[in-house]
Amino acid sequence: MSYFTLSLTLFFILIPLVLSKTLRLDLERDVLVATVRAIVQLLLVGYILTFVFEGNHPLYMLIMIIIMITTAVLNARKKGQHIKGITWKLAVTITTVEVVTQGILLGFKIVPATAQYVIPISGMMIGNAMVLSILFLNRFAAEVDAHQDEIELILSLGGTPKQAIHHQLIQAIKAGVSPTIESQKTIGLVQLPGMMSGQIIGGADPMQAVQFQILIIFALLTNAAISSIMLGFLSYPALFTKQMQLLKEQ
Amino acid sequence: MHAISFQDVSYEVTQKKILSQITGHFTKGRITTLVGPSGAGKTTLLKLCNGLLTPTTGQIHILNRAYEEYSPPDLRTTVGIALQAAPMIRGTVYDNLALPLTLKKQTLPPQKAAHYLEAVGLSKDICQQDARDLSGGQRQRVSIARTLINEPAILLLDEITSALDQAAADSIEKLIMQLNQQHDVTVIWITHNLEQALRVSDEVWVMIDGKLIQQGTPAILQQPTHQQVQQFTEGALR
Known part of the structure; x- marks a missing residue:
């Protein structure tokens, strides 16, 4: 999967953001923070796992x-x-x-x-x-x-x-x-x-x-x-x- | 002989004094009632006697032995307590009656269960009834019978008749007086009902704001000489 294709999945984030704004659920900030954290943490883990798997020590x-x-x-x-x-x-x-x-x-x-x-x-x-x-x-x-x-x-x-x-x-x-x-x-x-x-x-x-x-x-x-x-x-x-x-x- | 004696006993929770320098004694074989307004520390005092709480400072002697010499289970079987809410464990009346023995991995013979139920004025037919379906009066009786299974030398009663109608309260009063007279059980009884205190007591403790204000015969309630006791009895009897 290319990074461009992966970025298309951000549509899944747009839906709760729009719903939260429309219904005044006040969850936009939480959704954005959770999204950024998920991306950063998972990418970091991906790099670390690659390193650990290749090293296999x-x-x-x-x-x-x-x-x-x-x-x-x-x-x-x-x-x-x-x-x-x-x-x-x-x-x-x-x-x-x-x-x-x-x-x-x-x-x-x-x-x-x-x-x-x-x-x-x-x-x-x-x-x-x-x-x-x-x-x-x-x-x-x-x-x-x-x-x-x-x-x-x-x-x-x-x-x-x-x-x-x-x-x-x-x-x-x-x-x-x-x-x-x-x-x-x-x-x-x-x-x-x-x-x-x-x-x-x-x-x-x-x-x-x-x-x-x-x-x-x-x-x-x-x-x-x-x-x-x-x-x-x-x-x-x-x-x-x-x-x-x-x-x-x- | 003193059943329980207190020397400068205080009890604090998060730096709040619940009991303050209590010095006094409960006489063996007598019925002593603890009276006083809500928040006076009466229940706390009973829980100290049964070891459910430990004093912050001071000395307690139970039957002339220092409090610390008893293991918690020994202390709690020597000094039995019937709690105000008369809590029941899940199960039948028999399960509840047998609880003190079950905890010691012993069994309660059915005829002994029947004997204790009769002693508190209940029919043995309720043995297999769900304990949570009992009426308030029945619960209190089962609770007292359950405490008696341990054959305590001292019986602590925490407002056991406060939720009962007059007939049920009268019959429990008679029961306690019988136990005291026939089995020489020392009784320490919290009541908010001064008339009940006058009926049942050999001795009375008046507690206010965590302090023991006065102790003596029931006469201290009938002709109060202490100003705080007088104010309390006037308010309580009004």
Whole structure:
């Protein structure tokens, strides 16, 4: 695709701009900022990926993965600022997701250990773990807030923090894992996943694209389970004092 | 003997004093009511006794043992609390009654559940009913029965009759007095109803603005000698 052809896609930006102006949605500035950021970030990533793929050196891959994890952690932690130590808890969770996924894929030689495979799959896994972490943190905060009296009741009867918060923790973990399971049920019927579509548009054999997609959705299921459960069990103790009292936001 | 004693106990939240230098005691085996206007710190004081809050400064002794010597679960089973809202967990009345034992990985025999329900004036037939379908009075009774399952030596009651009609309130009053007399349970009871305080109390604490203004027999409410107590009782009985 030439840059001229690519520039024609800016028509897609014109439509929301015109709609926003006409309906006075006041979103023009946000649309323009998002557009410029998308162009700059993606072109930059394109150049960096070209460099990393051509170099194909493990160190470059490691640096890319560390940058991805750091960005994901910094983004997700905004939703968990009420949880003490949320930054390292997210870092441990997302790193574990990446290590387990790549460990299985590379350990069993399911994909070759080259940048062309490791980097895009890492991007999908880390990005997904970030989104699921945010989902979990939002739901967990809402559950605890709505059921403070039940949590305090269990503590008042001599229960431990883990017993007191068990129900809220399980609900938030389920809320984190369910969207992944639900989207797997309709995959291919309702939506063609982005990676598969990209491969098909890029000229790959559809069956090969499907095989890779199956690999990804299975990995995403592990990803969902690890990120919600691990973050949940790392986070809940921070909501209690040493004397087993529920910390309330003042 | 003192069931609970306080020595210069204060409690602050974000530099706001909720309780200020409380010194006093609750006598073992007696019913003490805590009275005072809203915002006086009465609920905070109960939560300190049960370990749901920790004092910022000062010493608390429970049954002649320092507060810090108890583990939180031990303290909370020794000093049981029935909360004002009588919250119920999801499940049946039996699930709620059994909760204190479930937390210790024990089971509550059905006949024991029936015994506790009868003790609080409820029929054992409601055992399998959804706890969230109970009326206000039934919830309070189940809440008290649930607290009693731990066999606490001290029972804290936070305005447990405030949302009930007179008949339900009277019957819960009788129940608490029976528990106190027959089982020697020390009762510390927040009430905003001064007539109730006069009916049930052996001793009374009057709290205003986070301070213990006066403690003594119910006579301090009937013939107040302290000016702030007099103002409070006049307002409350008007």
